[in-house]
Amino acid sequence: SQRHWQSTWSEAEVRQAARDHAMLTWSGCSAIDSLPILERAEGVYVYDTTGKKYLDWTSEAVCVNLGHTVPESVKEAMVQQMEQTPFVYGGIGFVPVRAQLAALLAELAPGDLNGFLFPSSGSEANDCAIRLARLYTGKTKIFNQYRSYHGGTLAPLGATGDFRRRFAQDSATGFVKMFNPEPHYFRWGDTDERACEMALACLEEQIVAEGPSTIAAIMVESIPGSAGVLIPAVGFMEGIRSLCNQYEILMICDEVMTGFGRTGELFGFQHFDGVIPDIVTSAKGLTGSWQPLSMVGVRQKLKDFFFDKATGWGSTFQAHPVAMACGYASLKYMLDQKLLTHVQTVIQPIMIEELDRLVSKYDFVKQARCVGAFGCLDLIDPQTGERVMQLGEPLTKEMQIFKKAFNNEGLIGFLRPPQVHCAPPLIISEGELRDGFQRLDRALNVLQTSFQDVEKLNKVDSDDMILTW
Numbered sequence: 001s002q003r004h005w006q007s008t009w010s011e012a013e014v015r016q017a018a019r020d021h022a023m024l025t026w027s028g029c030s031a032i033d034s035l036p037i038l039e040r041a042e043g044v045y046v047y048d049t050t051g052k053k054y055l056d057w058t059s060e061a062v063c064v065n066l067g068h069t070v071p072e073s074v075k076e077a078m079v080q081q082m083e084q085t086p087f088v089y090g091g092i093g094f095v096p097v098r099a100q101l102a103a104l105l106a107e108l109a110p111g112d113l114n115g116f117l118f119p120s121s122g123s124e125a126n127d128c129a130i131r132l133a134r135l136y137t138g139k140t141k142i143f144n145q146y147r148s149y150h151g152g153t154l155a156p157l158g159a160t161g162d163f164r165r166r167f168a169q170d171s172a173t174g175f176v177k178m179f180n181p182e183p184h185y186f187r188w189g190d191t192d193e194r195a196c197e198m199a200l201a202c203l204e205e206q207i208v209a210e211g212p213s214t215i216a217a218i219m220v221e222s223i224p225g226s227a228g229v230l231i232p233a234v235g236f237m238e239g240i241r242s243l244c245n246q247y248e249i250l251m252i253c254d255e256v257m258t259g260f261g262r263t264g265e266l267f268g269f270q271h272f273d274g275v276i277p278d279i280v281t282s283a284k285g286l287t288g289s290w291q292p293l294s295m296v297g298v299r300q301k302l303k304d305f306f307f308d309k310a311t312g313w314g315s316t317f318q319a320h321p322v323a324m325a326c327g328y329a330s331l332k333y334m335l336d337q338k339l340l341t342h343v344q345t346v347i348q349p350i351m352i353e354e355l356d357r358l359v360s361k362y363d364f365v366k367q368a369r370c371v372g373a374f375g376c377l378d379l380i381d382p383q384t385g386e387r388v389m390q391l392g393e394p395l396t397k398e399m400q401i402f403k404k405a406f407n408n409e410g411l412i413g414f415l416r417p418p419q420v421h422c423a424p425p426l427i428i429s430e431g432e433l434r435d436g437f438q439r440l441d442r443a444l445n446v447l448q449t450s451f452q453d454v455e456k457l458n459k460v461d462s463d464d465m466i467l468t469w
């Protein structure tokens, strides 16, 4: 009808068209009704059509690292690219910014990570990494952790351990799952040291049982993110690196969420002594998510191997000129603004202090973890001491109340109980960050009351039953 060509739409028209024609990813389309319509964003805030202002508490999907205001230098770089060569297919020509971005990344990345490809999403980057590892080694199996997410396309979905994301689509083959030495719910031993030792011993046993000659790579998130910021015990990542060396297996680090300053380093693996993966993938923060762009970085031996061999991985939009111009300018902005130092010296100390305060204040906040601007707390039921809800369940009534309170307090972000992620944009100021924690504290206060107030629980509106993330 005519209305689809109208220049302005009312909120009701947007909602109607969304309900009739749009489809969602991690929930059914009916969830559209419970989503705010966001029409403006600035700095660390987003605004909905009612004028409500939300502090972006998880940088959208831990990706809008540089906030919601695109710096002039980035806009100019993108406009210039659009005016010069808005699109060139990578197999037909080569734009200068592709070489510039690759060279800048080679300069910044540690060790001999010297070759770079530029797909469009984190999923594609991981798909590409899996393919490169298989081609390079001539082997097939890829080891991944249960508590992991590697992407929504089929091979990365096969690599993904988090069953909530797999939707019964395990058609990609060749993935073997291993346990994280995660000391938070399931313990391998009484101390982190023991847990790490046990997990590595078990992994070695698995490698031997599967046959090292069949294993192409061990692929891990350096710090599993959506599983709950599971910072590995000291020695675990180092142990994986040395098992990979011993059994001639490649190590792949998925830095899609942790890359580009989220943890206070360029890449999360830089927190672990001497660990340099053979292949590293990243996305999200590379362009601050203002353009879809990801990267796959490989060490010199792989770069050499593929120098006169096709990788066979590609898509029309890989190495998109405007996205790369955005990535190059965003990276320079991140360096100019010394954002890694800001994360290390301003954000991390406040986050650790505030998270610890919440752990001591509420008996149902069991523990918290934080590295850089990457934090998470775990909720338990104060009566049973068990996690507040099981993974993959629809939101419990208490969690619906918490979600509502979270939004009422003007916070927005993804919520994956029993975890509450805290991952604001890296540009957040001290005042904004403290304010965010005050809001979170007030929302947790509401949750505390709800644990005690059964009557209130019964009044929960069924519209709030929807889990949108």
Ligand code: PLP
Pocket (backbone or CB within 6 Å): 061, 121, 122, 123, 124, 126, 149, 150, 151, 152, 221, 225, 226, 254, 255, 256, 257, 258, 283, 284
């Ligand atoms: N890997 C990790 C660790 C992620 O967190 C994500 C997304 O959240 C992905 C891969 C998939 O990236 P994308 O959604 O850009 O395809």
